[in-house]
Amino acid sequence: MKKLNFACGNNIRDGWDNCDWQETNRKAITHTHRETLKGKGVIFCDANKFPYSFKDNVYDYILLRQCLTLFDNPRKVLVELHRISKNKAIIHIEVAHYSNKGAYTDLDAKHWFNEQSFVKFIGHNCRINEKNIFELIELKLIPTKIGRFIPEIFRRSLSLFINGLYSQIHVDLKIIK
Secondary structure, rough: OEEEEEEEOOOOOOOOOEOOOOOOHHOOOHHHHHHHHHHOEEEEOOOOOOOOOOOOOOOOEEEEEEOOHHHHHHHHHHHHHHEEEEEEEEEEEEEEOOOOOHOOOOOOOOOOOOOHHHHHHHHHOOOOOOOOOEEEEEEEEEEEHHHHHHOOHHHHEEEEEOOOOEEEEEEEEEEEE
């Protein structure tokens, strides 16, 4: 199983292809991290420049953790990751929920997401002549510590009026080719 840790930062995973869009992560690494990276190599890939330098149909699983908010065009990023994925591959996405103040702490963040962002993306949201290239396998809202005290059946409705009930969104998309 070929796995890609996309926009990995310092989260290097053994047995994975690790790539990051910040070339400085490879150059300005502390001594501790240099030892961690020794022999593992991090592939540089500017996530905002298309197409990526990966071959078609390579990966079975791609992980995007807390990075989709930083890219210029998240839709293009996901379509490009589709290209480098095999049929039926999984793309796992983790992003901060827009209602959590943590979603706004990175000055470089350009986009914010709620659960409907991904539902609309899969359904193409009024885009004409686009075929489905992704299937939504799972969409999970991760509650905050406070949100855990409110039963899920009420939490969804209350989150429309009260911010801070959800911290993250985890999404699994299956590739359709």
